[in-house]
Amino acid sequence: MEPESRANGTAITEFILLGLVETPGLRPVIFVLFFFAYLVTVGGNISILAAILVESKLHTPMYFFLGNLSALDVGCITVTVPSMLGRLLSHKCTVSYGACLTQLFFFHQLAGVDCFLLTAMAYDRFLAICQPLTYSTRMSQMVQRILVVVSWACAFTNALTHTVAISTLTFCGPNMINHFYCDLPQLFQLSCSSTQLNELLLFGLGILMAGVPVILIVTSYIHVAVAVLQIRSPEGRKKAVSTCGSHLTVVGIFYGTGVFSYMRLGSVEASDKDKGIGILNTVISPMLNPLIYSLRNPDVQGALRWVLTGKRRLA
Numbered sequence: 001m002e003p004e005s006r007a008n009g010t011a012i013t014e015f016i017l018l019g020l021v022e023t024p025g026l027r028p029v030i031f032v033l034f035f036f037a038y039l040v041t042v043g044g045n046i047s048i049l050a051a052i053l054v055e056s057k058l059h060t061p062m063y064f065f066l067g068n069l070s071a072l073d074v075g076c077i078t079v080t081v082p083s084m085l086g087r088l089l090s091h092k093c094t095v096s097y098g099a100c101l102t103q104l105f106f107f108h109q110l111a112g113v114d115c116f117l118l119t120a121m122a123y124d125r126f127l128a129i130c131q132p133l134t135y136s137t138r139m140s141q142m143v144q145r146i147l148v149v150v151s152w153a154c155a156f157t158n159a160l161t162h163t164v165a166i167s168t169l170t171f172c173g174p175n176m177i178n179h180f181y182c183d184l185p186q187l188f189q190l191s192c193s194s195t196q197l198n199e200l201l202l203f204g205l206g207i208l209m210a211g212v213p214v215i216l217i218v219t220s221y222i223h224v225a226v227a228v229l230q231i232r233s234p235e236g237r238k239k240a241v242s243t244c245g246s247h248l249t250v251v252g253i254f255y256g257t258g259v260f261s262y263m264r265l266g267s268v269e270a271s272d273k274d275k276g277i278g279i280l281n282t283v284i285s286p287m288l289n290p291l292i293y294s295l296r297n298p299d300v301q302g303a304l305r306w307v308l309t310g311k312r313r314l315a
Contacts, residue, residue, distance in 0.1 A: 012175045014094045015190075019084065019180045020275055031088045037283050038081045044290035045070040051303035058303055061139045062128070062243070065121045066293060068148055069250075072117065073286035076110045079103060080181040080282045097171070100182040105163040107183065107282075111258070112155025112209055118251050119213040120147045125244050126220040130227045158205050165198050179275060181282070186274070214255060221248070246293045253288070257281040 020030055052058045052067040083103065087093055095103075127135045162184060170193040177186045184202055188195040224244060231237045257280050294300040 012097070012171045012173055014096050014175065015100050015171075015182065016093050016176045017084075017087065017095055017180060017182070018176060018178045019087065019093065020279075027088050031085060034081055034283065035085055037287055038077060038085070041077050041283070041287040042074050045073045045286065047304055047307055048290045048293065048300070050307045051300060054307060055299070055303035057299050061124050061144050062121065064144050065117055065124060065148075069114070069117050069121075069289065072110050072114055073289055076107070076114070077282060077286045079106045079110065080278075084180045095182065100187075101163055101167060103182045104166065104184070104187070105159050107181065108159035108162055109155050112158045113151045114254060115209050115213050116151035116154060117148070118247070118254065119216050120144075120151065121247050122217040122220040122251075123147075125247065126223055128243075129224050129240050154209075158209050161201060161205065162198075165201055169193050169195065169198065179278060181278065183278070210255060210258060217251060242297075246295070246297070249292050250285075250289055253280070253285050257285065 019027075021027060048070045049067050052063045052070075080103070083095070083099075087095075124139055127139050131138065166184065166187055169187070169191040171187075171190055172192040174190060177190065179186050184198070188198060191198075221244065224240075228237055228240045231240060257277050260277050294304060
């Protein structure tokens, strides 16, 4: 069937997502695990967002960006997991061409905003620790909003470029995607036409979307490290480090999985590994972020307690 499709040039109208497991007996287990993970992720991030809104102590630039990051995490997991759960319930593995490209667009839109927001958070820590006297003016509410708007605009341009570029490719069979959501590397493998331009776009825009932010984050934290070493008070040094540790952990997980996913184009053997990286990137990371940011932060813990139980922490 596959050679005939290529021979007559018939364009396919839907893809088959193989999902995480092919054994029918394991599908209920996968459904329960991912449904639970989805509820925990959405609940945790909405709780963080609510805590930031209700607690006046958290009305600072760092938590403004963290609130945006929590909203993004909810969106990121919502783009991929509910559709997968729906396919597990309906036992229907197909996804239309249009729905696949739509999922691709929103996934890259949200992930792109993530890239720039994490960079903005690093810049915020740099100003707070290295330039404390001018921090309030250089990180004003207007600056915060501009950084968020620019992040969305740049991510939109990147996502739209990839979506339009992938729509110019010809898909004539096979149409099986060995993944649980639609993404660029897997679609490149199914194209009947040349993907050279698409891969160059992925590489070039990847440098702009990930490489430049990583350089800015590393540069910010080099300055932060130098400033922290100059703090004589152990308590002051500990406080400065604690505000950066959570952010660095999230940055490491996010960029580590991203680089592993997109820098190995053309590797068919790595498909099952890609599923694991996809789970880490779209499910585990958004689920862990609320825990990472609240684990060693008494202000966030107190606000969460107020949101969840209605009881304020005693000062």
